[in-house]
Amino acid sequence: MEYIPRVLLNEIIEYIDRREIIAIKGPRQSGKTTLLKMLKDFLINKKNIDEDHIIYITFEDNEILYKFSENPKDFIRKYITDNKRYYFLIDEAQYCKDLGKKLKLIYDLFENIKIIITGSSSLELKNETAKYLVGRLLEFELYPINFYEFLLYKDQKIAKIYREWNEKILNLLINNSDFEIKKDVDIYINDLLKYLNEYIKFGGYPAIVKAKSEKEKIFLLKNLINTYLDRDIVSFLNIRDIIKFRRLITALSSLNGSLINITQLANEVNSYFKEIIDLLDILEQTYIIRRIRPFHKNLVTELKKENKIYFVDTGLRNYLINNFNDIEIRNDSGTLIENFILNELYQYGKINFWRTKNKAEVDFIFEGKEIIPIEVKFSTIKKNILTKSLYSFIKNYNSKFSIIVTKNYWGERIINGNKIKYIPLVYF
Structure with a gap:
């Protein structure tokens, strides 16, 4: 086998x-x-x-x-x-x-x-x-296969190149160990982006990764969600209102990467506040969604209650919204990339997001040895840009490092003693 x-x-x-x-x-x-x-x-x-x-x-x-x-x-x-x-x-x-x-x-x-x-x-x-x-x-x-495992299955030479940089990024996040960014032309970016496109579209469930055609992959995703509903939800957890439960999952798939308002969600799926809380717990405990919570130290200016929802597997999420277009041409490409970054980093440290009442926002705050803010950008950039939100976080928290995830750009700059790394998303 x-x-x-x-x-x-x-x-x-x-x-x-x-x-x-x-x-x-x-x-x-x-x-x-x-x-x-x-x-x-x-x-x-x-x-x-x-x-x-x-x-x-x-x-x-x-x-x-x-x-x-x-x-x-x-x-x-x-x-x-x-x-x-x-x-x-x-x-x-x-x-x-x-x-x-x-x-x-x-x-x-x-x-x-x-x-x-x-x-x-x-x-x-x-x-x-x-x-x-x-x-x-x-x-x-054991989660669906990660991007490194996907590459090992598809192309071991590319996987080796990926792993070299991925280990440096993880060491920076977990241990604050600096590394020199790539300064010459990255000839492997396009190869990695091609694999990443397939990985994000169809996700990392092993049977789906092995499937030869897109039609077969989509069919297996359909079977996966139906099996989950029949076995885990009806048989094991004894939840009988499958229509409501499925309506909730579908609503969440459209809200991927967004702040979740429980009251609005309850109204949308014809439920009530406590039931939605309970169902979200079930979805998290059965490995369908991930909830990340706001990072807050300033109790006056920062949000403390709203959660964001992401999916454990992007392929399953894409099936629920019936969209398997390439990430380059999608309106939700930014949140899909955020979802990918979250899934890849989730096991290595605590991850929150940062948002103030004035709507300054940083996509992720990674807590390893120290706090590292991470901003995710899928648009093409050619210079060391810096958003007001990230600058505000750096100014308030004096973090030693920051990361801006880019589509295909390597770079580095120092602001207020903070070293900002610009790293292509394919190495996460």
């Missing part, structure tokens, strides 16, 4: 010899089952584990789910024939009632097993399961 490389695999491998249960959470169809198969291959080929000591089960199989649920002790004992270590790879674990309680029981009884579980919704794994497994659980999140 041809696997799309996943960065998370190596992160999990670092903890494979520890005793704690590993939980891999993430959206439906983000590749969790495949990741378990990749882990199985690693255990067999790299750690020389006997295949009969690696047990893969899925709780989508009702018979297996029933047997485990009724008597988890005997279920596990059936597979153990010696004192060597056993690896239990449990897929779709959220379908098991009282999962945390049962996992704690077998964790405490069987010292020679390693349990790795996956779940499509973080609601069950976070709330019910985690309280029983304090000190016994290590959690990881």
Whole structure:
């Protein structure tokens, strides 16, 4: 089987010899089952584990789910024939009632097993399961493939060039480690923009990345949203008003990157304030949207309540608004690029946006070792421009670095001791 490389695999491998249960959470169809198969291959080929000591089960199989649920002790004992270590790879674990309680029981009884579980919704794994497994659980999140993984699958040479600059940008954001910007002609920009266009249009769900035609990609996106509604929303979360729920998702897709007014949203989808709050929580916990909150230190002049909504996967969002045009010719290209930048940086630090009551606004405030404002520009620029909003933030917060994300321009300038980096979006 041809696997799309996943960065998370190596992160999990670092903890494979520890005793704690590993939980891999993430959206439906983000590749969790495949990741378990990749882990199985690693255990067999790299750690020389006997295949009969690696047990893969899925709780989508009702018979297996029933047997485990009724008597988890005997279920596990059936597979153990010696004192060597056993690896239990449990897929779709959220379908098991009282999962945390049962996992704690077998964790405490069987010292020679390693349990790795996956779940499509973080609601069950976070709330019910985690309280029983304090000190016994290590959690990881597997999102749709990121741009680096996409490039590794499409073109490894280009991926290597991307990674060289991407690591420098991340090191700047996380550790405030400066680097010298590219000063010669960037001959790879157009190649990377071509790949980025495809990635943003159709998103990073593995099956969709592998699909050969646009027609097939769109069909799979349709199937993905329908499966999400049928399984996670109706069956698992027991929400019956699917029309209202779908109306809400569609409304949010049109508001991507905008400030969200809950009262207006409730009126638009024929709901009420508290229900919208609850449904937004569900959409966030089931990996459809991301909410980012306003950055505020000045309690008088800055906004403190309004959130912005972005989508975990831009392809899914594009399906909901039925727009798969190239980003160059779209009215919403700016917010799509913002969405891309947010998704790429989300796992590395806290991200907010900044907006004052006078409507000065900076797209993102990244909080790593220090605060770094990030402005996103998709229009073509040829010099070191600076907006009044970014200048205002620099003046008020004395940040050491700022970043302006550009379409294809490298540059650098210093204002009030703040070093502003102009970096092409394709390296994020």
